Amino acid sequence: xxxxxxxxxxxxxxxxxxxxxxxxxxxxxxxxxxxxxxxxxxxxxxxxxxxxxxxxxxxxxxxxxxxxxxxxxxxxxxxxxxxxxxxxxxxxxxxxxxxxxxxxxxxxxxxxxxxxxxxxxxxxxxxxxxxxxxxxxxxxxxxxxxxxxxxxxxxxxxxxxxxxxxxxxxxxxxx
Numbered sequence: 346x347x348x349x350x351x352x353x354x355x356x357x358x359x360x361x362x363x364x365x366x367x368x369x370x371x372x373x374x375x376x377x378x379x380x381x382x383x384x385x386x387x388x389x390x391x392x393x394x395x396x397x398x399x400x401x402x403x404x405x406x407x408x409x410x411x412x413x414x415x416x417x418x419x420x421x422x423x424x425x426x427x428x429x430x431x432x433x434x435x436x437x438x439x440x441x442x443x444x445x446x447x448x449x450x451x452x453x454x455x456x457x458x459x460x461x462x463x464x465x466x467x468x469x470x471x472x473x474x475x476x477x478x479x480x481x482x483x484x485x486x487x488x489x490x491x492x493x494x495x496x497x498x499x500x501x502x503x504x505x506x507x508x509x510x511x512x513x514x515x516x517x518x519x520x
Contacts, residue, residue, distance in 0.1 A: 346514050350491045355484070355500050357517055359510040362465050362503040363392035366421040369459035370414070371503075372450050374467045375427035379405040379413070384470045385505075389425060393418040401427055409436040410445030414453045424457065426450045430468030433475070440482050443468055447486035454497055461499040466509045480513040488520070 346357045362371050362385060374385040379401035381390040390397055396418045404413040409431040417425050428450050431442035446467050454462045464483065468474035487500050504510040 346517060348517055348520060350488060352498060353491050353494055353500060354498065355487060355502070355517065357502045357504065357510065357513045359505070359507065360503050361388070361505070362463055363388050363420060365463045365501065365503060368422055368461045368463045368499070368501060370424040370426050370454050370457075370462045371417070371420065371422050372412075372446075372462065372464045372467070373425050373427045374465050374470070374472075375401075375407070375429050377406045377408070377429055378402060379407065379427050385465045389420070393420045393425065397425065401425075410442040410449065412446060412449035412453055414457065424454075424459065426453050426462070428467055430472055430474065433468065433473040439468075439474065440478075443474065443479060443482045444486040447483055448490060451487070451490050451494065451497065451500075455494055458496045460496060461501070462497060463501040463503045466502070466504055466513070469509065476509055476512040477515070480509075480516045484513065484516045484520075 373389045400415045412428045428446040431439040
């Protein structure tokens, strides 16, 4: 599913974030120390190779809502942007911290003059953020950033499960 806002296209797709060959930067749902982990972080680190962790850990630790950028190594992208999402109901205000992930990732992509970026559903796995609520926060944060984006033309939400896809699609349909 796609929607256009000014010069920005927002796409919702079901797929594997490590296989977004037409995207300049993918976003890693990172841990604070930017090390290999499980879920999205584990898949990204595995696909990128050991060099990703070597570069990333030198930029950590980061706090919830913060983002840093690295090279993508063996991934088909130019960069990986690492965001630490909030743990639901522990890191508060969780909605503001989650919105900051998207805002800060878009800022880094814009600063590096990237044209496209792909996000997973940050914080919805082991961090416990309810998917429907996270989808609303994520897409609203992206939409609010549109007037400030001059380089980015495509934001893709890459969702691994049917449930995540349907939740994001539902939010986007309401616009």
